[in-house]
Amino acid sequence: MSAMPWHAEHWARLQARRARDAMPHALLLCGPKGLGKRDFMRRFAEGLLCQQTQDGEPCGRCRSCLLFAAGTHPDFATLSFGLRKDGVQRSEIVVDQIRDLSARLAMSSQFGGWQVVCIDPADAMNAAAANALLKTLEEPSQQTLLLLVADAPWRLPQTIRSRCQRIEFHLPPREDALAWLQQQGVKDAAVALDAAGGNPGLACAWAQEGALARRQEVRKDLGALAAGRGEAMEVARRWLDNEPEQRLWFAAQAAAEEIKARAITASGPLASQLDAEGLDQWYMAANRTRESLRGPLRGDLLLLELLARWH
Incomplete structure (x- = not known):
């Protein structure tokens, strides 16, 4: 899985904590949309579950990686917008989803290692859902990691934010962003970057569309x-x-x-x-x-x- 160059510092810091067996129980990945937070999350989660990881990178070949790629890994789940009873997609994450999550995390890992759950977008939890998540954050199970992904972290209650290790993605320096855009084959990279307000991920997507x-x-x-x-x-x-x-x-x-x-x-x-x-x-x-x-x-x-x- 390719990494964006501005991920390197966050990646190294997390891997150092993993090597010291000092992983937090909850991470809040936040920052503007387009900087690759979700790619970072999946890469980190896959590496954490991988059976043959090297420097935190997933091998892509072991049983765990194959299940992860297929979306069927029993120790990884993503919580997002669910469906209402009439089949219409919800616009928020509701309390019943968080309760189901808590029940899942109360069970043992099927592979005997980490259990990883991603809540995305975490800033879409309603008040009742956020309150229900507090109990899980305050009483975490061993080798359980919650990954909260948010484009607008200020919408999360302070009680949630204060219980997560924050990983904040910032806009990279202009020269780094331009170099990356040129590697992606984006024409008029400078114009695209200006249009996206200095955000290289958005610039790349917008140039293509x-x-x-x-x-x-x-x-x-x-x-x-x-x-x-x-x-x-x-x-x-x-x-x-x-x-x-x-x-x-x-x-x-x-x-x-x-x-x-x-x-x-x-x-x-x-x-x-x-x-x-x-x-x-x-x-x-x-x-x-x-x-x-x-x-x-x-x-x-x-x-x-x-x-x-x-x-």
Whole structure:
């Protein structure tokens, strides 16, 4: 399993703890989406369960590794969004799932070694589920490891965070990120990295899925609205139909660049009619709207209100 270069320090620290037989009972892997937290988690879990591991790396050939690759290892489980009784996928992790997890961990390991459970996304646990998990965290079984993966760890209760060893993934230095993107064959690596806010994992994914063209569309839409040539309703419908959260990310990014340009010249590249304070408020509103799209409010009305303010 290939590793991203910015994982090396975390990997070495965990392997040193493993060598000293000082592994924590719970790890919180957190940081922005796109930095490979889940790849790191699977690599570490597979290596922990591997019967012929070398320096923590899974061999990929032993019975344990073959079962892990097939998704049938009896001592590894992943807890995520379950299904409601009507078959619809839940939007949160609920207390019954945590109770089932606790019952599973109360049993002995089938391979006589570690039991590893990943909760992903851990920040999707509701309050009752988080409270139920506390008991397991406070009274851990021997050779049991809980791996909590969270893009937004601040949504987890402090009581959960304080009982986990935190492994925080940060954006790597720009030169390291560019070198990695070039190794992945990403064209216009610098443009992709800027679009993703310095996040190489997102930059790679976005470059492959055509997000850079979407970014240019967002800038053209905002420029047209500022010049009075576009219709906010039409733009809102188009954005809502195709990656609205990503488009709002690019819109906020464009507003930030407009603010920076205003500090140097009288007008920015999008020629917005908003003053400096208005641009700053619009930037914050774009980010709030991106979050609100995940809730129950109508997305078309949220986007229309935001774009009307820009217009």
